[in-house]
Amino acid sequence: MARPSARWARPPPGGLLVARAGGQDGGGEGGEAGGGAGGGDGDPVLMFLAEEAGLGREGALRAIDRYPPLRNYSVEERLAPTLLFLVQEAGLGQAGAAKAITRRPKVLGISVEQNLAPVARYLAEDLGLGREGAAKLITTYPSVLGYSVDENIAPQVRYLAENLGLGLAGAVKVITKFPQVLGYSVEDNIAPKVRYLAEELALGRDGAAKVITGCPSVLGMSVEDNIAPKVRYLAEEAGAGREGAADIILAYPSLLGFSIERKLRPTLRFLSEHFPDTNAVKLVSLAHYNLAGRQVPRVRLLQKHGQAGRFAASSIAKFTPATFCEHVGITMEEYDAEVASCVREHVEIHPSLDAGSGSRAGSGARAGAG
Secondary structure, three states: OOOOOHHHHOOOOOHHHHHHHHHHHOOOOOOOOOOOOOOOOOOHHHHHHHHHOOOHHHHHHHHHHHOHHHHHOOHHHHHHHHHHHHHHHOOOHHHHHHHHHHHOHHHHHOOHHHHHHHHHHHHHHHOOOHHHHHHHHHHHOHHHHHOOHHHHHHHHHHHHHHHOOOHHHHHHHHHHHOHHHHHOOHHHHHHHHHHHHHHHOOOHHHHHHHHHHHOHHHHHOOHHHHHHHHHHHHHHHOOOHHHHHHHHHHHOHHHHHOOHHHHHHHHHHHHHHHOOOOOHHHHHHHHHEOHHHHHHHHHHHHHHOOOOOOOOHHHHHHOOHHHHHHHHOOOHHHHHHHHHHHHHHHHHHOOOOOOOOOOHHHHHOEOOOO
């Protein structure tokens, strides 16, 4: 890979941040902060993190607690230039830099010239994210700044784009949805998942690519502990058979992110009870939708108003709250009250399970992996 341009390779001149920090730090190495993590208000590192980095005192204390080496860094020589790079050159801005540091305090200990600049340049230019897109990814997943472009990032991109056949644009879509993939080993993490999907499930390379594009987090799942058990559940308990399970996963790849105990089995059990004539495969595909905050209250409302069996399970799940109320002839207030009641009941019976939001917005949205 070519060396980054001067714009990306060197932090900007000191300016106000360094001038203020230098007055606190005196240009020397910041010693051990008194009183453990954080020390007193005179601690230059604590003051820098709280004020210049925008973390506030409590946020600064948490950052130091999570990454104690911060206490020994020079504000003028290390912390301020790194912060300036994140804010100005990488384009995170003050708020974005604060978020990145809060999520990954260690980012302040990473070399600008060896890591930060090459990674920022690669994301913006080689991946085509642009400065704004790269800044968004860094803010969301600051750990990427600690990766090597040549040893970590570029090989993953090449594998996704070339070996998996996604092309650069497809690889970028996967990376922006699931940036953690940039830290994975191709040989140990990514390739085994692709082989399982393409060969074991007989989806082929194109099918594996479709699943990974639809649910990039599958690359972070264990085949033995996560993916294979979902396939067995769909094939055996849901009665889809091996080929049918593969078809379900191809059509609804996000099902791989759902818990069998918390999501798939409860959904199938409830819907099978109320829609016994509907194929179990179709019912389990509705696990995308919140059970306690959407499907249960709607079935109950239909029963209360003498309309049980009027709609198919898929229609009930897909209606927006307003459309459902219009079809059933009820007010939004009654709908919201039933949703809230079902969510409360679910939490009381299954306190460890994710009942989802009882709000109108929550009941109208698709449930995440639970």
